[in-house]
Amino acid sequence: MARIELRRIRKQWGEVVAVDDIDLTIEDGEFVAILGPSGCGKSTTLFMLAGIYMPSAGELLFDGIAVNEVEAKDRNVGIVFQSYALYPHLDVRRNIMFPLKFKGVPKAEAARRAEEAARLVHVEELLDRMPSQLSGGQQQRVALARALVKEPQLLLLDEPLSNLDATLRLSMRTEIKRLQRHTGVTTVLVTHDQIEATTMADRIVCMRRGRIEQIGTAEDLYRRPDSLFVASFLGAPPINLLEGEARGGRLRVGEAELPLTGGAEGAVVLGIRPEDVRLGETGLPARVLDVEPMGRETLFLLETPLGQLRALLAGATAPYRAGDSVAFTFDPENSILFMKSSERRLPDVRARLPA
Numbered sequence: 001m002a003r004i005e006l007r008r009i010r011k012q013w014g015e016v017v018a019v020d021d022i023d024l025t026i027e028d029g030e031f032v033a034i035l036g037p038s039g040c041g042k043s044t045t046l047f048m049l050a051g052i053y054m055p056s057a058g059e060l061l062f063d064g065i066a067v068n069e070v071e072a073k074d075r076n077v078g079i080v081f082q083s084y085a086l087y088p089h090l091d092v093r094r095n096i097m098f099p100l101k102f103k104g105v106p107k108a109e110a111a112r113r114a115e116e117a118a119r120l121v122h123v124e125e126l127l128d129r130m131p132s133q134l135s136g137g138q139q140q141r142v143a144l145a146r147a148l149v150k151e152p153q154l155l156l157l158d159e160p161l162s163n164l165d166a167t168l169r170l171s172m173r174t175e176i177k178r179l180q181r182h183t184g185v186t187t188v189l190v191t192h193d194q195i196e197a198t199t200m201a202d203r204i205v206c207m208r209r210g211r212i213e214q215i216g217t218a219e220d221l222y223r224r225p226d227s228l229f230v231a232s233f234l235g236a237p238p239i240n241l242l243e244g245e246a247r248g249g250r251l252r253v254g255e256a257e258l259p260l261t262g263g264a265e266g267a268v269v270l271g272i273r274p275e276d277v278r279l280g281e282t283g284l285p286a287r288v289l290d291v292e293p294m295g296r297e298t299l300f301l302l303e304t305p306l307g308q309l310r311a312l313l314a315g316a317t318a319p320y321r322a323g324d325s326v327a328f329t330f331d332p333e334n335s336i337l338f339m340k341s342s343e344r345r346l347p348d349v350r351a352r353l354p355a
């Protein structure tokens with residue numbers, strides 16, 4: 001296992017800066033997810049950890065030792081790609097054994113370790129099959145076994161679940177988490193899927209345009225997003241964002257004026273998560289514009305004095321219909337304010353409904 005440090009790591013191709021001076025420390029045995037939209041530099045970061053790409057600048061350390069110049073094959077890193085990339089002409093057993101070939105592991109020992117890795121990911125029945133005879137999920141497991149067989153000090157997963165159907169994704173999430181706990185291997189998962197990141201990782205690194213927006217637990221990012229970007233990237237249905245003007249302890253938003261605690265002046269954005277909008281008899285008036293059943297929850301689109309709001313209520317049966325008049329409140333603790341110009345959160349500022 002290893003503690004991984006990225007110090008002002010940069011990767012560029014000509015004018016294209018894919019990774020822009022990022023700093024990140026991953027603790028020994030930690031499971032970190034790099035989360036962000038397509039093209040933000042996730043895979044490039046992962047490929048630098050693997051030794052497939054050389055950083056353009058900065059220092060990369062494994063257990064305090066600089067590895068910038070160390071080639072991929074000498075890093076003892078296991079990697080699983082989105083495409084699985086199994087060798088089509090080798091059976092499962094030989095696919096899993098493959099990484100041991102270059103490590104001088106005797107054949108009998110390699111076969112034993114391949115079987116052990118196969119058992120770990122539950123493909124021990126498939127050892128004699130060819131990759132073309134496997135389902136997507138089985139191929140994924142074989143790719144995992146191949147990454148784990150050399151007992152890597154670092155496991156890298158690049159969108160490993162995106163080619164699987166929804167049900168399989170769910171079980172593989174649990175499975176990968178179990179494997180990571182069981183082996184204790186330091187793991188970096190790259191994904192654009194917030195659910196994957198929040199359910200699997202100890203900490204999440206949220207990236208945007210080659211830079212790190214925020215590092216924290218799922219709860220940190222969801223409840224205390226540093227920026228508008230993080231606030232809107234996490235959460236489905238997305239957070240309500242309302243532009244307003246803060247002045248003298250009051251926030252003008254839509255036709256309403258809300259008391260503010262904490263100091264803010266100027267153009268701000270008020271964020272309220274849909275599940276934090278409470279519907280009932282008291283509070284500000286609202287009209288139901290639309291109702292969307294979402295299975296065990298129901299989403300309401302409301303016209304309110306603040307502007308349009310989405311409210312998410314538990315329960316499959318909707319207590320209100322389009323056209324109904326309701327009232328709503330929210331807990332000031334659940335209000336999140338951002339400076340509009342910088343898009344940064346104002347951590348000590350809260351809004352509440354007028355008494």
Ligand SMILES: Nc1ncnc2c1ncn2[C@@H]1O[C@H](COP(=O)(O)OP(=O)(O)O)[C@@H](O)[C@H]1O
Nearest residue numbers: 013016017018037038039040041042043044045
């Ligand atoms: N080999 C390459 N040559 C030039 N540009 C690249 C190369 N690989 C990636 N990029 C660019 O770097 C940026 C980040 O890419 P990538 O790390 O693959 O993003 P992600 O994995 O987050 O979708 C993108 O703009 C991409 O086009």
Ligand SMILES: [Mg+2]
Nearest residue numbers: 039042043044
């Ligand atoms: Mg990628």
